[in-house]
Amino acid sequence: xxxxxxxxxxxxxxxxxxxxxxxxxxxxxxxxxxxxxxxxxxxxxxxxxxxxxxxxxxxxxxxxxxxxxxxxxxxxxxxxxxxxxxxxxxxxxxxxxxxxxxxxxxxxxxxxxxxxxxxxxxxxxxxxxxxxxxxxxxxxxxxxxxxxxxxxxxxxxxxxxxxxxxxxxxxxxxxxxxxxxxxxxxxxxxxxxxxxxxxxxxxxxxxxxxxxxxxxxxxxxxxxxxxxxxxxxxxxxxxxxxxxxxxxxxxxxxxxxxxxx
Amino acid sequence: xxxxxxxxxxxxxxxxxxxxxxxxxxxxxxxxxxxxxxxxxxxxxxxxxxxxxxxxxxxxxxxxxxxxxxxxxxxxxxxxxxxxxxxxxxxxxxxxxxxxxxxxxxxxxxxxxxxxxxxxxxxxxxxxxxxxxxxxxxxxxxxxxxxxxxxxxxxxxxxxxxxxxxxxxxxxxxxxxxxxxxxxxxxxxxxxxxxxxxxxxxxxxxxxxxxxxxxxxxxxxxxxxxxxxxxxxxxxxxxxxxxxxxxxxxxxxxxxxxxxxxxxxxxxxxxxxxxxxxxxxxxxxxxxxxxxxxxxxxx
Numbered sequence: 001x002x003x004x005x006x007x008x009x010x011x012x013x014x015x016x017x018x019x020x021x022x023x024x025x026x027x028x029x030x031x032x033x034x035x036x037x038x039x040x041x042x043x044x045x046x047x048x049x050x051x052x053x054x055x056x057x058x059x060x061x062x063x064x065x066x067x068x069x070x071x072x073x074x075x076x077x078x079x080x081x082x083x084x085x086x087x088x089x090x091x092x093x094x095x096x097x098x099x100x101x102x103x104x105x106x107x108x109x110x111x112x113x114x115x116x117x118x119x120x121x122x123x124x125x126x127x128x129x130x131x132x133x134x135x136x137x138x139x140x141x142x143x144x145x146x147x148x149x150x151x152x153x154x155x156x157x158x159x160x161x162x163x164x165x166x167x168x169x170x171x172x173x174x175x176x177x178x179x180x181x182x183x184x185x186x187x188x189x190x191x192x193x194x195x196x197x198x199x200x201x202x203x204x205x206x207x208x209x210x211x212x213x214x215x216x217x218x219x220x221x222x223x224x225x226x227x228x229x230x231x232x233x234x235x236x237x238x239x240x241x242x243x244x245x246x247x248x249x250x251x252x253x254x255x256x257x258x259x260x261x
Numbered sequence: 262x263x264x265x266x267x268x269x270x271x272x273x274x275x276x277x278x279x280x281x282x283x284x285x286x287x288x289x290x291x292x293x294x295x296x297x298x299x300x301x302x303x304x305x306x307x308x309x310x311x312x313x314x315x316x317x318x319x320x321x322x323x324x325x326x327x328x329x330x331x332x333x334x335x336x337x338x339x340x341x342x343x344x345x346x347x348x349x350x351x352x353x354x355x356x357x358x359x360x361x362x363x364x365x366x367x368x369x370x371x372x373x374x375x376x377x378x379x380x381x382x383x384x385x386x387x388x389x390x391x392x393x394x395x396x397x398x399x400x401x402x403x404x405x406x407x408x409x410x411x412x413x414x415x416x417x418x419x420x421x422x423x424x425x426x427x428x429x430x431x432x433x434x435x436x437x438x439x440x441x442x443x444x445x446x447x448x449x450x451x452x453x454x455x456x457x458x459x460x461x462x463x464x465x466x467x468x469x470x471x472x473x474x475x476x477x478x479x480x481x482x483x484x485x486x487x488x489x490x491x492x493x494x495x496x497x498x499x500x501x502x503x504x505x506x507x508x509x510x511x512x513x514x515x516x517x518x519x520x521x522x523x524x525x526x527x528x529x530x531x532x533x534x535x536x537x538x539x540x541x542x543x544x545x546x547x548x549x550x551x552x553x554x555x556x557x558x559x560x
Binding site for chain 2: 009010012013016017019020021023024026027030038039040041080081083084086087088089090091095099102103105106108109110111112113114116117118119120121136137139140143147197200201203204208218221222225226233234236237240241244245248
């Protein structure tokens, strides 16, 4: 390719990269705003919105609800998703293809349609605004990510290792625990993280099945944005971004160490 | 069931000889039971709710097709339906135009730069979706970043928030990774020597691209475009926060029917229309997307 067109292509990519990444950082300066507004550029400097996040019970209680829902969801989804990924891996190819497609449909069903349906069922079964209701819905939404992650590590897993272990006298359970599990653990871990994030970030179903007694963080953020220009949302966004960056950074470091081994 | 009976009666001595024959027996019936818990949950929290929507669309307030007649007989609904498709198509086009060169560059650069480019694609995933939309509100609003830059340059201001343009910009940024990743996974398998061969045989760069590279990358284009289009059809949060009354999409209308007007029948009918559109598109697109595998098999 000629030089000028290369430069043009490079510039274009740079622009796209900025477009992808930059909006994320806009919330950071807004979170230190002195005035209660989201207008740009922000005025002055203060920590008051961070203070508000940690002291205002609306914000802190929704944060802890989200944490609880997401933790339980991540655990349940990882167990169910790993079992399913194993089953699919060991099934006849046609049946597993159909089941796999079925199990990842939650990813493509339009959010609002799903949310309306779940709301209807929950109204009849008194699950609106309950922990169980949130966990059930979020687990269903998170299972596809676990299946995809665990399936990916099962694909490169050499099943002869398991056979070797059993032929050397290990019981199936021991073989699974000492051979299979450590080898697919990275897949399960990334499935767990994806499931956690899916639940922690889920908003559409949450908006429908929320109640004044159980509100998750995204619902609180959404209602804050629609109600008024409160920079607390920017502070929350900054905190969330920092925490996820740390978690993912740690995951990358652990992952690369394991890869080197 | 049978397995646990054997385990209960056979005890320790019987399990050792059974172990050799067991893996094969497990292969036939066993694995399905591992999938059952996930399937049950799927039926309860996905199957049942969708069935409920379909049923209510026919059954409320009374049995019949009245909700569908209402939907297709009301001009506003048809305008919103059309707009939903138009906005989704625009988002897919914007994503394709921005994503195609980006994915190509990802395949062409060295490993370090490639990692940086991949990270840029993945960063949006680890920022909360609602927070990302908030960022777009800050950027696009009349007193926002874009307008203050424009005013600073003496270019006046543009109205972006509560317009379709604003909605398309925000949605495209959210969905761009879903375009770039499939494009990249197809493009990295393309043998660039084919392009070189075309060039050495006298094809112009444009012709070599159009006749060799582009056709080989088409499965990625189809996959990315369809995924983005389908996800865009069901978007709710971004249009609700960035859009105005003139950029309402179908999801907002459904939410409005159910939560504000408590009209489950009409909301259900709209939901069924959106569901059918999604699955018809998926059915059309599935064979197009599967192409890279078939190519791999042929080789």
